[in-house]
Amino acid sequence: MYKQIFNKYSPEKENLIYILHEIQDNHPQQYISEDAVTEVSEYINVPRAHIYGVLTFYTMFSTKPRGKNIIRLCESPPCFLKGSENILKKLRETLDLGLNKTTKDGMFTLELCACLGVCGNAPVMMINEDVYGNLTEDKIDTIINKIKGEAK
């Protein structure tokens, strides 16, 4: 199933992270399934236990199916001081969504992440590849509505 991805990488331990990223990016639900772990384990000859450890160590990887748009709100201290807690509350209300959960329509997944490196614009979040800074509760409505509008 992942043959095309495997063909790009030699079967070495060093390629584990690259392979996992590519598998996740190519999955419509943006996650790495148990079957994928088994196949990777056989391809690079690394125990599943080790791969599972790597997967859960890095917050960028998910072992559970996720939505089309992954919201990652920074939980590092600078964003916290600038009110990321309120932003989180607002996101949860707007999307009617718990942390690390996905909306029923599969549109959004809400996660927290470590520093995104743009503390000057705190509080910050990423939605997929895009960074949104200087967040306010009003901005959240605009951003979410825009994404919802685009999907229609």
Next chain:
Amino acid sequence: MAKMIKLWVDNIEVEVQEGTTILDAAKETGKKIPTLCYHKDLAPSSNCGVCVVEIEGTKGTKRACSTPAWAGMKVITNSKKLRELRKTLVEMMLADHDVVCPTCEQNNKCELQDLAYLLGVDDKRIPKVLQKKPLDLKSFSIVRDPNKCISCGRCLTVCQDIQTVHALTINGRGFEGTITTPFDKGMADSPCVNCGQCTVYCPVGALHEKSDIDNVWDQLLDKDKYVVVQEAPAIRATLGEEFGMDPEEVTVGKMYAALRRLGFDRIFDTNFSADLTIMEEGTELINRIKNGGKLPLITSCSPGWIKFSETYFPNLAENISTCKSPQQMFGTLVKTYFAEKEGIDPAKICSVSIMPCTAKKFEANRPEMRDSGYQDVDYVITTREFIKMIKEAGIDFKNLPEEKADDIMGKYTGAATIFGATGGVMEAAVRTAVAILSGEEMADVNITALRGMEGIKEASLTIPLKEGGELPVNVAVVHGLGNARKLMEKVESGEKQYHFIEVMACPGGCVGGGGQPYNSTIADRARRGQSLYKEDAKLTLRCSHHNDEVIKCYEDFLDAPNSHKAHKLLHTNYFERCKITGDTIKETTSKH
């Protein structure tokens, strides 16, 4: 000759080899720096931070377990700052630990309990943050209690590096990191082979055997049940150290006496069926060599090894002896041979075994282990559980009289006693095989090349044949599953060729089993093995084929080694297992 360096630990001068850690250098000065995740048998992981020290002229602290000493180093092992640091670390661990010491399996043995007491920590200073998780109870052998786990990582090191089983991993990181099985499936649905080495090295009570103590008491206290017991060779080399006796003393007579006082109806000995195993397995080996059968023959006594081989080496299934383990041979015979001889309804017999092993619990529950028409072994308790029962019953073990086992399945030879040590099964098999093949008894039955703690041992023997000529036999002995994996890869590829291989899943063999006392070190295992060899040397009968109860069992019941009846009752078959869940996929050898 390694370079020597000089350093000072708390102003005491000490000279050590270059590369020595601060921890070991301090030990040379008579000082034990507090540790928790560190274990001398395992590579340091530097996970816990309890062993922090200061070094004059450098900032911050260093972890003594993993920092090599350097020349001229001035180490400070105790300061106000270090005491505060260590206390805080342990307080944080306690805040996330299910502190239920009185009922914990590790009570009075727990390294965290010890440390908390010695450091005088305040267990209320940091508010409790423990979020209770469910226990992993599905395995036949091992219970995992995530609420007690302190993430020291010893179990990971043992499971991954020493045993190469990879049943355990870390989920997440930092404070949220928990030790678990891949995808949190639980031990029963993981590649775990039940060896239990994780339980031996766990410093707290997060990993322990699934207890059958209550079940055994229920049977003992049920007047309608006839409860028969067998004890593995390794048990007798271990009990002394737990009851304040000379740890080198082998306590056979007191062990029988204790069992009688616990209320067992018949006290037998697994050593009997160890001798029987040699008769069956030795005959199997000779037949395979003579008739061009599949070689090398690989031993089948260790249930951890059997599950491991079924998972990772299904292609070697035909190489593995079809003999059941001594525990299972014994179980089958109790409910057939013994029941028939004594006229007892086998349905009323409860067969209990005392094993140094957690995998034996799994083995007894394998669905194919019912050749008597019943589950052949009803309950398996570990050495640790046995010790707990003796203590619960208030038995003064140290001062017990020396008693004897009961007739028909209680006699044994020295060959059976050494089954408990790595190399013992091989040595016992050679003693009998030589006698059968050459028609003469060995002048010296000590085969020292097969003894000791080296991971992989090899020997080439030349056996004179009674019909004339000689038979060269190459053997190997391996213990610890990582070593077994290395050797089996070479056997599979054809790089190494042998006639006979002994494999024990646990380092040191059964004396180092997963059911042995917590924190059994490599040194403890070596000492227990030595005790068994000394015990063997004291016995008059040292070859399995001289066991008159085994001879009588063949005469009265089994006919002959490898007879049709023996095959039906004492031999078994194997399966290929899934590397992910450990479930059976298909039979690799057929039964009988």
